[in-house]
Amino acid sequence: METEKEIIDLVIARLQNLPFDKEISIGSSGEFTKEELIEHVKNDDSIGQKMVAIEMDFLRSMKEGVFYE
């Protein structure tokens, strides 16, 4: 449970670093500002869970050294 909260906090911290003047397009779900994404993560809905999945995939890819393939 604690780990889950830590992951959510990490994802929110990363999203806060997104540029303020851009939007993210997530297929048919639409476009979102960073503030909207953070709300979705806090609400733990499908968009929020997607953001968590992307962060977890990113951490895995760093471990695998994908940058230097």
Added chain:
Amino acid sequence: MSNIALATIPSSDQTTLYISAWAENTIDQLKSKHLQFFALTKDRATLSVFESMLKKHEPSLIFINGHGGPDLVCGHKDEELIKVGRNEILLKKTITYALSCSSAKELGPSAVKAGAVAYIGYIEDFIFFISPDKRTRPREDKTAEMFLAPANHVIVSLAKGHTVLEATNASKNYFLKNIQKLISSESSVDEREYLRYLIWDMRSLVSLGDQKATAI
């Protein structure tokens, strides 16, 4: 092999407007090459027109742009174009590239099983960033370009006669080049935040079916 390509290019919301603008740009650049492209834009990107063009021209390459899901891809105003269990046989004898969310998860394997030569697509949502001030001029959006240029490179590579595997790898290498640019000192701190999303798209791109097949 027909050396004919058919593209669906709907634009009924912001996301499809962007991917369509970049798809048209890509097709424009390929017009003088070996493939003849037929583009079904906006309200022509419907199932009835798509079926009729397939019958008439028997394209060897299909380039689908639009919303999608694990078991389907859509046309204009999200009309279902191809869906598992309904009409994936339409892709028989073709190489298809779908710039569409998640369709390589179920539709891709099902299309190959139904006789498609190959299916290239994404197993997860295709994600990209846009600059809202470029909404009316998507082709000038450098932020979107970081994502959409590598994604469209699959078609560029197939149109040059590269194999399914080569085209998929060329696109992945393009994503990787953009990723490496972002981690270099050339990029701003803001831009580096796009890294995780470029990696997501790159890792989500897969090719199914005959990896040695070519479209021309």
